[in-house]
Amino acid sequence: MREALRKSNEHHVTITSEDYAKFCEFFYKKTGIVFTDKKGYFVERRLQERIEKTKSESFRDYFSLLRFQMSGDEWQELINNMTVNETYFLREDYQFDAMSNGMLPEIAQERPAGRSVKIWSLPCSTGEEPYSIAIHILEKWALADSYAIEICASDIDTRVVTQARRGVYGERSLQRLSPELRRKYFSKTGVDQYLIREELRESIDFSVTNIIDPLHMSRYRSVDIIFCRNLLIYFDDISRRGAVELMYECLSPGGFICLGHSESMSRISSLFKPRKFGETVVYQKAG
């Protein structure tokens, strides 16, 4: 059990365990994210920071601001501070192999050349995932030039979406890229700073999207492959089901969802059939 009162030092306001529970419930309803007790310290520290930055006098003041501010700016700021944005180029790239060796050839079999193939990275965080998808397709899919490949990338966090559009990365992000790929797709613009080629930046549509918001999700239709990796781990089964339900609507018949390595569709939805490409399991919309 969490202690009843979170005692303040001189800068901090007091957050009772009821306040904390109320906050978590609100955050969960809006984002699908569940804060486990293990994360309590992290969450509370970020919350205190926001209370301080907005000069709110109490938790209650801050909570009202969060809920009723017309612009929604503070809510967005809070989300940007609470999300875990860890990502890097070619993360879990066995799935990209499954895409170029399995899913894309299957899609191409049914679709005349010249038509479009839609791929969506949701969530995209700072952009490494959608850029990796683009690079992987250009490098590894023989039919890449025969189709109009449309890549969308979205995240709930406005700060990471802006970073993704800029396309500037440090060494840590690029670790898994060979020198050849770095030369081909990046220019070095400073110490530990690489800019991704303009053609790639210009060809991906980046947007702010909340996966559990039906209105946001209704903008995406007829998507062939959704990469939804390392997000559902932060959700409970109920928000996972909700997210999967909305993704179902976004996919074309026979479309695929790729989840992160520790995520699975079992218990969430029977509307998708697991498909194996090599050792990689992805999920296919029936019909």
Next chain:
Amino acid sequence: MLVKPSIPNPVETLAATDFVGPAELLADLLGGGSTALRRQAAHNLRDYPECGPQLCDILAEEPRASVRAAILNTLIRLRSADVIRGLVEHLRSENATLRNEVIEVLQDMPDEAMPILEQLLTDWDSDVRIFTANILSETKHPRTPDVLIGVIKSDPHVNVCMAALDGLLEIGDESMIDSIQQLGERFPEAPFVKFAVSLAIKRLQGVDYARGTT
């Protein structure tokens, strides 16, 4: 060739969506329109708790799995006592797919479902009691172990007791061994009970042993 997609902005999408009330949504759901329309109606009904019982009825009639999934998602969000009562009625259905769907969603609302599940353990129909024991076995609720122990101590039907024993294997501990032993004595004429009981006891002792050593 990479091509920049053009995605409508949220404002345009918003303009395209008119307000639709619960009566229209229910009519959409029942009216035999496209599955996409029915799914959307089911989804939007989550703002109308008063429609929960009707949605439970529609669930049993809806032929398409994707629409049923949307209805179930809405019911999980509504999670009122009315909804749970409507859902548990389907445990009596002959339709195994429907029953399994209901079992899964009830497990997702343990706090709300618990009181009604406890009542169901006294249902006249032993099949319903078996399904209930199955649901409880997978339900994360602090009362689950005690309730399942209650079943193995008192339910007259051996299969209901075996379903509860299965659940206890997953969540039980050494303190339950006495009650499990008594189960063997309650059904002396059924050799498989004896077998299951001794297996369960070994397993629970093993669990505690493992815990003690790590």
